[in-house]
Amino acid sequence: MKPWQKIVLYLAIVYFVLLLGPIAGLDLPRILKEIAQSPSLLITQLLVGLINGAIIAIIALGYTLVYGIIELINFAHGDLYMLGGFAALTVVGAFGMQDGAPFISAIIPMLVALLVAAGMCAGLNVLTERYAYRPLRNAPRLAPLISAIGMSFIFQNLGLFWGGLRSFIPIMGNTAAAPKSFPDLLPRIDIFRSLGIDTKVDFTTKDLIVLVVAVVLMVSLNWFVQNTSAGKAMRAVAQNRDAAKIVGLDVDRVIVLTFLIGGALAGAAGLLVGLYNNTIVFTMGFTAGLRAFTAAVLGGIGNITGAMLGGVLIGLLSALSDQYLSSRWTDAWVFGVLVLILVFRPSGLLGENLQEKV
Amino acid sequence: MQNFWKALRASSILGAIGAVTVLLFGGWSSAVMGWLLGTAAGYTNSHDGLWPKPKIGAQMGAKTGLILGIWLAVASLVEGLIVRPLSGQTAISFPQALQYGLLGLVMAVVWSTVMSTIQSLTDPVQRRRMTWLLMALFLVVFPMVDQRAATGWIATVIQILIFAMLALGLNITVGYAGLLDLGYAAFFAIGAYTTGMLSSPHLGIEWNFWIVIWIAAAVAAIAGLVLGSPTLPLRGDYLAIVTLGFGEIVPIVFRNLTAIRIVEPISGLFATLLNRPELAICLVGCEEPLNLTNGEAGINPIGRPSLPFLGTFRSDNYLPWYYLVLLLVVFSVFMINRLRVSRLGRAWTAIREDELAASAMGINRVNVKLLAFAMGATFAGFAGAFYASYITAIFPSVFDFSVSVIILCMVILGGLGNMAGVLLGCVIIMGADRLFLPQLAQVLKGFLNTTVLPNIANPALRDFLAISFDPIQMRLFLFGLVLVVMMIVRPEGLVPSARRKAELRSEDPVVNESLADVRSV
Numbered sequence: 001m002k003p004w005q006k007i008v009l010y011l012a013i014v015y016f017v018l019l020l021g022p023i024a025g026l027d028l029p030r031i032l033k034e035i036a037q038s039p040s041l042l043i044t045q046l047l048v049g050l051i052n053g054a055i056i057a058i059i060a061l062g063y064t065l066v067y068g069i070i071e072l073i074n075f076a077h078g079d080l081y082m083l084g085g086f087a088a089l090t091v092v093g094a095f096g097m098q099d100g101a102p103f104i105s106a107i108i109p110m111l112v113a114l115l116v117a118a119g120m121c122a123g124l125n126v127l128t129e130r131y132a133y134r135p136l137r138n139a140p141r142l143a144p145l146i147s148a149i150g151m152s153f154i155f156q157n158l159g160l161f162w163g164g165l166r167s168f169i170p171i172m173g174n175t176a177a178a179p180k181s182f183p184d185l186l187p188r189i190d191i192f193r194s195l196g197i198d199t200k201v202d203f204t205t206k207d208l209i210v211l212v213v214a215v216v217l218m219v220s221l222n223w224f225v226q227n228t229s230a231g232k233a234m235r236a237v238a239q240n241r242d243a244a245k246i247v248g249l250d251v252d253r254v255i256v257l258t259f260l261i262g263g264a265l266a267g268a269a270g271l272l273v274g275l276y277n278n279t280i281v282f283t284m285g286f287t288a289g290l291r292a293f294t295a296a297v298l299g300g301i302g303n304i305t306g307a308m309l310g311g312v313l314i315g316l317l318s319a320l321s322d323q324y325l326s327s328r329w330t331d332a333w334v335f336g337v338l339v340l341i342l343v344f345r346p347s348g349l350l351g352e353n354l355q356e357k358v
Numbered sequence: 359m360q361n362f363w364k365a366l367r368a369s370s371i372l373g374a375i376g377a378v379t380v381l382l383f384g385g386w387s388s389a390v391m392g393w394l395l396g397t398a399a400g401y402t403n404s405h406d407g408l409w410p411k412p413k414i415g416a417q418m419g420a421k422t423g424l425i426l427g428i429w430l431a432v433a434s435l436v437e438g439l440i441v442r443p444l445s446g447q448t449a450i451s452f453p454q455a456l457q458y459g460l461l462g463l464v465m466a467v468v469w470s471t472v473m474s475t476i477q478s479l480t481d482p483v484q485r486r487r488m489t490w491l492l493m494a495l496f497l498v499v500f501p502m503v504d505q506r507a508a509t510g511w512i513a514t515v516i517q518i519l520i521f522a523m524l525a526l527g528l529n530i531t532v533g534y535a536g537l538l539d540l541g542y543a544a545f546f547a548i549g550a551y552t553t554g555m556l557s558s559p560h561l562g563i564e565w566n567f568w569i570v571i572w573i574a575a576a577v578a579a580i581a582g583l584v585l586g587s588p589t590l591p592l593r594g595d596y597l598a599i600v601t602l603g604f605g606e607i608v609p610i611v612f613r614n615l616t617a618i619r620i621v622e623p624i625s626g627l628f629a630t631l632l633n634r635p636e637l638a639i640c641l642v643g644c645e646e647p648l649n650l651t652n653g654e655a656g657i658n659p660i661g662r663p664s665l666p667f668l669g670t671f672r673s674d675n676y677l678p679w680y681y682l683v684l685l686l687v688v689f690s691v692f693m694i695n696r697l698r699v700s701r702l703g704r705a706w707t708a709i710r711e712d713e714l715a716a717s718a719m720g721i722n723r724v725n726v727k728l729l730a731f732a733m734g735a736t737f738a739g740f741a742g743a744f745y746a747s748y749i750t751a752i753f754p755s756v757f758d759f760s761v762s763v764i765i766l767c768m769v770i771l772g773g774l775g776n777m778a779g780v781l782l783g784c785v786i787i788m789g790a791d792r793l794f795l796p797q798l799a800q801v802l803k804g805f806l807n808t809t810v811l812p813n814i815a816n817p818a819l820r821d822f823l824a825i826s827f828d829p830i831q832m833r834l835f836l837f838g839l840v841l842v843v844m845m846i847v848r849p850e851g852l853v854p855s856a857r858r859k860a861e862l863r864s865e866d867p868v869v870n871e872s873l874a875d876v877r878s879v
Binding site: 022024029139142143154160164286293331343 | 538540588589591592594595596598599600602603604606607610611613614615618619620621622623624626627630759760763766770817818819820821822825826831832833834835837838839840841842845846849
């Protein structure tokens with residue numbers, strides 16, 4: 001293609017985006033006007049996007065770890081995170097926590113919920129790997145993918161079933177399929193204003209805690225993979241499974257470890273999202289899973305830093321889209337980004353180029 | 359003797375299925391099941407000239423039918439005398455239950471014998487012709503039998519046939535061309551919405567169904583080309599994810615196209631800069647924004663087809679609908695069968711097995727893949743058009759991801775790339791989903807309410823049983839289980855195509871490797 005042809009093509013694309021974009025909320029003059037009117041709203045939305053992005057990044061890490069090692073899109077990962085949320089809600093409910101319970105009394109229940117959710121999800125993930133994916137290790141690529149879709153459906157149904165256990169877990173509410181309200185346990189002290197800075201930007205301790213926990217999880221994972229011998233083994237298996245076997249690594253154990261870590265992260269994300277959004281529903285895993293997967297692909301699947309970056313970007317995109325485009329179209333925009341990346345740069349932002357293997 | 363055990367085993371599997379059906383539905387369903395399963399048993403026990411002479415075939419068929427019939431008769435008695443009172447329905451008298459059971463037995467024996475005899479005819483041409491004739495007869499008289507037996511399955515059978523069309527279409531994309539499409543419901547939605555927009559008072563366009571169905575198929579095919587084209591460079595699981603993304607986007611778009619107003623952007627920019635709104639050239643929805651799809655509420659009502667003599671199809675008369683959809687399915691089977699053995703069909707097989715080798719042999723990968731998407735989408739367009747005018751209302755929530763997965767489930771369960779298998783998978787899954795589970799739920803509910811719940815003292819347990827013990831809520835679980843188990847136990851499906859089986863069972867790393875890369879040249 002000659003340069004001028006390329007320019008004409010791009011102009012045509014821009015024209016069509018401007019022509020049809022307003023249907024899906026992409027109305028640039030209106031958006032610019034709104035941003036000019038209240039810049040602090042933009043910053044608030046960016047913060048919301050950052051925190052949601054951090055949670056998405058934790059889920060995306062599970063995708064990316066598993067993909068890096070066995071090249072499987074673990075479709076069930078999103079639903080695993082949903083189950084983590086349900087486990088956390090069950091624990092918090094068992095402690096009798098309610099909206100506005102004092103923070104001090106909520107610390108222990110939240111820690112227990114974190115342990116239970118992470119432990120349960122890690123266990124489930126390992127079991128899934130053992131019985132649904134491992135038998136298909138040498139099958140054609142699509143077989144484990146379909147198996148993973150099946151697991152996703154099974155998990156989703158488990159969530160529905162769990163939500164219907166009102167007779168044993170009162171906090172689940174009356175209807176099985178309805179969204180569950182998660183008690184608001186984190187204190188909401190406005191940080192900027194209590195520091196004496198006068199601003200319209202909302203940033204509370206609740207946001208800070210969620211953000212800090214998410215960042216700590218990510219940093220410690222990164223440290224684990226880079227600096228421990230188990231992490232080194234994971235990287236070795238990801239690079240070349242056969243060679244890793246030759247040098248004496250127990251590949252199956254490394255894979256189990258990967259699923260264990262990914263599952264634990266999903267469980268932690270389930271708790272965090274419950275604490276942050278104060279509502280969980282059994283279908284949330286599917287959308288969140290797709291967003292997280294988009295994030296993993298955006299950052300370059302198999303790449304840990306990439307997953308974090310992608311998560312934050314997707315979080316920002318959806319928060320900005322909720323505010324300035326149209327919340328009804330947010331999912332379409334996110335999936336549109338997914339399609340665009342896969343088509344134009346399947347290796348993602350930070351991933352290395354994948355070469356043709358014959 | 360060995361033959362006898364084989365007959366016993368085969369007819370016992372069918373017998374168990376029949377017995378469960380009879381236990382759930384009761385009444386004359388035993389006769390219908392005897393009729394259907396008797397034929398099936400006759401076929402499986404002596405298909406394609408297993409026995410040397412028609413006489414021996416008839417004997418074997420009668421034996422098989424007898425075993426099957428005993429299952430049905432026993433189930434009839436148990437249903438009438440035990441299950442009914444336990445689940446809170448009025449029990450029926452012993453002679454009546456016996457009557458139901460005996461008719462089931464007779465039907466099973468007769469039809470098993472007939473089918474077995476036909477299958478044992480010495481002349482293969484005659485054999486095939488008679489088999490087809492018998493099957494055609496079955497499909498044609500099914501609604502009458504259903505009506506006489508008062509089983510009321512016809513509405514479900516119409517739904518099964520709609521999904522059969524979808525499964526056949528998806529089979530082109532996934533089974534023949536090997537392109538895993540996780541967003542197939544999008545094309546179904548596009549067909550349905552095209553029909554909805556073109557034949558409903560909602561937009562003021564009310565065209566004839568017989569024209570609209572072709573337009574819907576054409577629009578779906580074009581959508582297949584458009585949505586398929588960005589996926590061309592992708593392979594394997596990335597392709598699956600992109601199609602999944604499209605499958606998610608399409609319902610969102612239909613849900614949200616409720617207030618469309620398109621302004622020409624350059625003039626719009628000037629209008630904003632100069633602050634003179636009248637400069638903007640408005641293209642669509644000028645006076646008031648155009649409501650194209652009516653959002654969550656959906657398009658309603660949608661025009662029904664009409665024929666001379668029969669008049670407009672009515673919703674309470676299933677017969678014309680049944681024959682119409684049957685015709686569509688037969689047409690699809692015929693077309694797809696011709697496609698499969700055509701040059702294009704063989705090209706699909708070639709790119710599925712090894713894309714690089716196929717393109718080295720001079721196959722145009724781009725065209726072949728796009729045509730696979732487009733042809734698959736076409737049949738979804740037909741199905742969508744029929745569905746829209748059959749239900750006379752469409753909503754965006756009908757076309758979500760689970761529909762795509764259910765259709766995929768049918769294709770995988772039956773056997774990728776094999777039409778008979780796909781149809782079988784469709785009958786099993788839709789039958790289980792739309793026929794068995796609701797009925798099972800009803801019977802279980804009756805059983806719980808009359809027999810179990812009054813005897814349970816613990817209120818929490820009682821509440822749990824009353825609300826959580828609902829088979830309909832287990833649908834997703836069952837579908838997921840089918841996918842996982844099939845992948846592990848029998849990835850080639852119940853009725854595999856020989857070629858596909860060889861591929862899926864292959865231990866040859868080269869085959870796996872070619873599926874393993876993400877992006878081709």
